[in-house]
Amino acid sequence: MTDEMVESLLKAPPFSKIDPSGFKRSLPLRDILKNDVRIIGFDEGDIIVRRGDWGNSAFFILSGNMRVELERKQTSLPDEILGRRTSRVKTFWESLTQLWHNNTEPEVREIAAVSSSKATFHSRNTHGGTRIYLQEVSAVLDKYRTARLEPGQWFGEVAALGRTSRVATVFSEGVSQLLEIRWQGIRDILRYDKEGSLKQYIEDVFRERALSAFLRTDPLFQACQPELMQRIVEQVEFHTFGNYDSHQPFKQLLEDQNHKTDGREPVIIREGDYPSGIVMIRSGLARISQRHYNGQRTIGYLSPGQIFGLDEIQAEVKGLTPVACNAQLSAIGHLNAVLVPTALVEEILVQNSQSKSSDSQKKKKNVRPTGSQSVKLNDDILLSQLVDRHYVQGTSLMVIDLDRCTRCDDCVRACATTHDNNPRFIRHGPILNQYMIPNSCLHCVDPICMIECPTGAIFRDLAQGDIIINEQTCIGCAQCASNCPFNAIRMVDIRDAKGALIVDSQTQAPLTQATKCDLCIDQRGGPACERACPHDALFRVDMHDATKVEEAFSP
Amino acid sequence: MRKILFQNRNTIAAFVIISLIIVASCNLFAITLSHTSFVTGTVLLICLLMLAGYQLRKKLSILLIGKTSAWLQFHIFLGLLTSVLFMLHIKMQIPDGLFEFVLFLNYLTVFFSGVAGWILSRRIPHRLLSRGEEVIFERIPLHRRNIHEKVKSLVRESNTSEKAAIPDFYEEHLRTFFEGPRNQLRHILHSERHRHELSQKITALKPFLNPQELAVLQQLTEQIQLKDDLDYQYVFQAIIKLWPFVHVPLTYSLIIFALYHTLAVCAFASTSG
Numbered sequence: 120m121t122d123e124m125v126e127s128l129l130k131a132p133p134f135s136k137i138d139p140s141g142f143k144r145s146l147p148l149r150d151i152l153k154n155d156v157r158i159i160g161f162d163e164g165d166i167i168v169r170r171g172d173w174g175n176s177a178f179f180i181l182s183g184n185m186r187v188e189l190e191r192k193q194t195s196l197p198d199e200i201l202g203r204r205t206s207r208v209k210t211f212w213e214s215l216t217q218l219w220h221n222n223t224e225p226e227v228r229e230i231a232a233v234s235s236s237k238a239t240f241h242s243r244n245t246h247g248g249t250r251i252y253l254q255e256v257s258a259v260l261d262k263y264r265t266a267r268l269e270p271g272q273w274f275g276e277v278a279a280l281g282r283t284s285r286v287a288t289v290f291s292e293g294v295s296q297l298l299e300i301r302w303q304g305i306r307d308i309l310r311y312d313k314e315g316s317l318k319q320y321i322e323d324v325f326r327e328r329a330l331s332a333f334l335r336t337d338p339l340f341q342a343c344q345p346e347l348m349q350r351i352v353e354q355v356e357f358h359t360f361g362n363y364d365s366h367q368p369f370k371q372l373l374e375d376q377n378h379k380t381d382g383r384e385p386v387i388i389r390e391g392d393y394p395s396g397i398v399m400i401r402s403g404l405a406r407i408s409q410r411h412y413n414g415q416r417t418i419g420y421l422s423p424g425q426i427f428g429l430d431e432i433q434a435e436v437k438g439l440t441p442v443a444c445n446a447q448l449s450a451i452g453h454l455n456a457v458l459v460p461t462a463l464v465e466e467i468l469v470q471n472s473q474s475k476s477s478d479s480q481k482k483k484k485n486v487r488p489t490g491s492q493s494v495k496l497n498d499d500i501l502l503s504q505l506v507d508r509h510y511v512q513g514t515s516l517m518v519i520d521l522d523r524c525t526r527c528d529d530c531v532r533a534c535a536t537t538h539d540n541n542p543r544f545i546r547h548g549p550i551l552n553q554y555m556i557p558n559s560c561l562h563c564v565d566p567i568c569m570i571e572c573p574t575g576a577i578f579r580d581l582a583q584g585d586i587i588i589n590e591q592t593c594i595g596c597a598q599c600a601s602n603c604p605f606n607a608i609r610m611v612d613i614r615d616a617k618g619a620l621i622v623d624s625q626t627q628a629p630l631t632q633a634t635k636c637d638l639c640i641d642q643r644g645g646p647a648c649e650r651a652c653p654h655d656a657l658f659r660v661d662m663h664d665a666t667k668v669e670e671a672f673s674p
Numbered sequence: 675m676r677k678i679l680f681q682n683r684n685t686i687a688a689f690v691i692i693s694l695i696i697v698a699s700c701n702l703f704a705i706t707l708s709h710t711s712f713v714t715g716t717v718l719l720i721c722l723l724m725l726a727g728y729q730l731r732k733k734l735s736i737l738l739i740g741k742t743s744a745w746l747q748f749h750i751f752l753g754l755l756t757s758v759l760f761m762l763h764i765k766m767q768i769p770d771g772l773f774e775f776v777l778f779l780n781y782l783t784v785f786f787s788g789v790a791g792w793i794l795s796r797r798i799p800h801r802l803l804s805r806g807e808e809v810i811f812e813r814i815p816l817h818r819r820n821i822h823e824k825v826k827s828l829v830r831e832s833n834t835s836e837k838a839a840i841p842d843f844y845e846e847h848l849r850t851f852f853e854g855p856r857n858q859l860r861h862i863l864h865s866e867r868h869r870h871e872l873s874q875k876i877t878a879l880k881p882f883l884n885p886q887e888l889a890v891l892q893q894l895t896e897q898i899q900l901k902d903d904l905d906y907q908y909v910f911q912a913i914i915k916l917w918p919f920v921h922v923p924l925t926y927s928l929i930i931f932a933l934y935h936t937l938a939v940c941a942f943a944s945t946s947g
Contacts, residue, residue, distance in 0.1 A: 214736050521803045525795045525914050526811060529742065533735035547810055553803055644738040651735040653746040654795065 125152045128298070132271065133179065133317065141313035148308070155304025161291035162245055164253040168275055169201050170288045171579055173569035175302045177276035183295025185268035186260065188288040196263055196288055202242065202251040202575065202592055209641050217536065224618035225541035226611045226634070228590060251574075251592075253290055260292075267292070276321050277329070280305060280359070281455045282565060283402050284579065286329075326352055330457070336424050337399065342471055347463070356396075356458040360385040360450035361403065384449040387427075387456065393441045394428035396460040403454030403565060406506055407446045407493050417503040418446060419493035420511050422564060422663035427493070432464050451506065452565070494665045496672055504551045509604060511662045513561030514584060515638060517544065517648070518671065522553045523656035533651030534636075541611060543636040544648070554672065560607040560636040562586050564663060568599040568608060577633065580640065587637045595631040608635045689751065693758045700762050714763040715939065719932055721756045725749055726925055753788050760785075777935055780928045787921040798914045806903030811911040817904055822852045825897050832890045839882055840890055847875055848894070852901055858909040869902060 120128075128134050129149065139148045158181065161167060167185065168174060188196055209217075242251045253259050268274055268289070278285045279302045309318045330352050334340040340348070361384070387398055390410055398405075400423050407427065408415040421427055427448050434442040494511070496502040505511055519530075526546075534542040544559030566586050569577050576593040579586050588599075600608040610631045613621050620629045638659075639646045649657055660671040700710050728749040732742060760781055769778050802808070809817055825848065832840040850856070857868045876895060883891060 211737070214738070215734075217736055218734070521808070522799055524799055526799075526802070526911055527914070529732060529735070537736050547808070550808055555808065642736060647735050650741050651732070653732075653742045654799075655741075655743040656799075 120153050120156055124158065125149055128152055136316055137308065138313045142311040146307060151304050151307050155301040157299050159297055159299055161295045161297065163291060163293050164256045165250050165291045166201060166252060167289045167291060168285045169575055170285055172285045172575050173566060174275060174285060175279055175570050176299050177273060177279045177305055179273050179298040180268055180270045181296040181298050182270055184292040185289050185295065186265040186292045187268055189264045189266055200253060201288065207641060208643055214643060221536065221540055224614050226539050226613050227616060228613045228621065256292060276305060277325055281402050282453055322357055330355060337426060339467060342474055343467060344470060347466060347470065351459060351463050354460055354463060358456050358458060360387060361453040384451060387448040387450060388444055390445065390447040391443050393443055394431050394461065396458045397426050397428040397432065397464050398448060398456050398458055399426045400424065401455040401457060404451040404511055405454055406449050406451050409446050415447065416499055417506050418499065419495040420506050421493050425493060432461055433468060436465055436468050494668050496669060501552050501672060508549065510556055510561065512563040512565060513662045514564055515562040515659045516662055517557050517559040517659055519555040519557060520553060520656045521550065521555050523654045525654060529651045529653060530648035530657050533647040537639055537642055537647045543634060558607060560586060561605060568603045571598045571602060585638045585640055587640055588633050588635060590632060593632045597633065599633050608633050689754065692755060696758055711763055714759050718756060718759045718763055719936055721752055721759065722929055722932055725752055726929060729922060750792055757785060777931045780924065780931055784921065784924045784928050787924060791917045791921055794914055794917060798910050802907060802910050806907045809904065809907055811915060814904060814908045821897055821901050825852050825894060828890050828893055832887055839879065840887055843879055847872065855905050855908050857905060861906045861909045872898060
């Protein structure tokens, strides 16, 4: 951004409404705009954000109109035209022919697939970058339900600040100009803006569009009367803890053999404090710990959608005296949470108990009787190690029980057969008790590998939740591989059908692409490694499913 | 699902019941004055082919034809069941013909190598976990070489005078130990005699060393421990990896012999009395 552009931005809303006097001298509003903001132009049909992508920036419309897709599931814009890989499960015959169709050389690609000549989506070089675009916008507008976003409106801010996925696809309707602001810029403006207009705007948008649906994901709120839910939505507080760049210190932490993290984690509720409400996690993970001699002992953790502090409020309602928390809650990395005030929780409990007494059998299924629904293990040391090493991020953590594993490597061979003769994991990794956590993708709940992918080639499959890489759009920039704290993404040289390296036509440098475990998304029956293990030693665990975690790590 | 086959009481009960049914059927069939050997032999051959099918399943890991663990459990179950069939087939007698005797021995070696493999696959993982760092088998020579290089550099550093104690000790007691895998049999038998012997030699050397040499000796002791653990990992990983190279070829030879035996029987013997 040039000084002239910054000047003109400061004269127009929304920045003209921000009081610059609240900002630090070392970090004035002018510098934030200069360093964290850019103006980008879009042509008709250019896709700005796609539903399901991770992004770390928000957008403000300067001129032109945007279209936001309103539909979900069946009637939404198809993955093919959005430049996504469509996951198709191989037929029995296709699986069988892999045995003799597989190339002897690893990582063989069809040139057509890499060069996108056969792709069903459209891309073009425009405004200094490669963009995927919708070819006939008018036809798209006729076929799919969309809403118009006009100049002066923001979008993408909730996903950028909350580190959650984009909830809708947005594309340009005609020629437009947007202001893109990195999350660091929004964070600084929110911190120093005395008026708090932007903060208020972001919170209002979330309250209006998503809060009610988010709260109703927990059984506690499902039977809530509309009037009470309305009051809850109005009074809920939003809190953010931890550093957004928490994965960077974590990468350094992995090199540190002591793995001491809990001392540096921001505390949400201290042990012995009286809870001012229940904390419900929006994004990120939280550690539950108890004082143990001169330190903290991990006794559980919370994932998105889980709540803390309900036990204490329930006990308070029963005993009519305040009950202090018997554990501490702290943020692991970056965490967004909502706090529902105690008075409202008490109202919900009273309302639920009344409806329970009127129709006890039916409601018993809906209202959780007690507990903060956290994931717990009998072995505190193992639990602590899983949390400290961030394995609790995994929605599909690969675990090998070394008490059963004969080191036959059938899992590695099965993986190689399924993936271009190149296994997508290494049977080596840290050993916690008798469990080895191999070097394989965890399919994290907070996939930081996706944050800075310039083409959106690495994405979460919306149907199954797996993180996969689209070979057609991966440009081999290695951003995902360098972001992954578990080093589970590997850059590989790709080859043509004859086994020769595919090279850039101009520089003659070999082309590389990112590869990782895709849970055999295109194979029948799921991960081949798991099915190939003769001793059931290799299994996968969703670390956010309390029952499965307990079952998996019970000796 | 994660339970091992014979930890399950139902499986043992099923094995006993099926075995009894086979024995009873054989006796009933014998009442008709038919040759039971023809029936037991045919069933045995089918069982052998099905057992060999497990190896094929391992190659077809990409197909949705059941988990390999389920196939293995069936393989063990059927393998044990063949012993009942085999005993009925040979009528509890050692065959007197040369070819039949070879076939008899072949079956026994396949059966017992299978049982041995079954026991090894249950015992060795636990032993591998109990000692030393987890190392991929193919990388063990590299780790061994690294340890040896480190030891050699320590010995070189301590070689300051003409009569250096540590280089002499290395030449006399440690060189062969670090050069390759050692004490395999002792590791298999869980004996630690070699370590005690080395430890005694080290203790005996200590009074003759200066402080710098003592520090080097301490580092050497650590490397001895690492190398010994690596040998331990090597020998057990080698056993579990090499075992199929005994069981699988013997199985193929058994199938070939059994097919020839079947052809010969069909050509020269009648099926009923």
